[in-house]
Amino acid sequence: MKTVAIIPAFNEATTVRSVIQAVRPFVDNIIVVDDGSSDNTARIAEEEDVILIKHLLNCGLGAALSTGLITARTLGADAAVTIDADGQLFAEDIKRVLKPLADNSADVVIGSRFLNNESTIPLIRRFYNRIGNIVTWALFGVWTTDSQSGIRAFNRVAIKSIQIRCSRMEVSSEFFDEIKKKNIRWQEVPIRVQYTTYSLSKGQNFTHGVRTVARLALRRRHRL
């Protein structure tokens, strides 16, 4: 099974190298999408043996993931795993999200931080995620334990059929809209997470959350 990792990166010079090196043993190719970084993210990625795609402007997480999936499709990948570049996730969990694809029991696998180790997650993160889960359910009718997951796996069917339109953080919920609309088989598997001062500074806050919900509502309006 030809597997690629997609790493969307925006100003992640501090962590991108270690994430690439950690991911490498678990996949055949690595696609780094530099989303208009103003630091050395692209240069560092270029020094590693990866496929580097550079956005001229910062378009957001959704756009970077979309570019990564298009590239994976063109490479003819059998499976693609998306993983955040902030070093918050464990690369070893790639094996866990790939297993249901290898068993052919799912087309999309979401790594959930909330299935077995919720206590290690800061309260405010749990709160934002719970709100995200409720909004995802209310807008798209899919219940998930981790609507904002940073690690997901897609098989060839999903890589071909999922089309991302949201360009920013709301993409995390949009995946569930696509899963429901296209009747894609999906599963959640537990993953681990480590919070550092750096990764906490990169995540969602209240203003981002409000903007994300507004954009999701707009997407729903477009769909109607």
Place this chain on the structure above:
Amino acid sequence: MIFQGILLIVIGTVLLTGLIKGRGRHRSIVVQLSWISVWTVAMLLVWKPEITSRIAFWVGIGRGSDLVFYSAIIILTTIVLILLVWVDTLDERITRLVQDIAIKEYDRKTNFKGGDSHPHI
């Protein structure tokens, strides 16, 4: 009276400018008539403010000025929403453009055929 006069001149100018521009851009007769209607009603309400009081009484709002205030809130909110959708659409187009350039640039450097597979462009 001075304020009324200034407002009438401003509205009249907006009405005429829109009509002249509309002719130049070959706008449909329906759009032109709507433009004339909206601004003529606005001029009428400025010229005879007591009309707003009558409408306000009819719809159950105390004063004519309150009716103007509430209507302005509804109209401005609608305009903001339309602009938000417009900005969102523009953002989506720019994103597709940036993605296409990124994939084509990689394609150019490596003879990779990524640019042909974009589903949205």
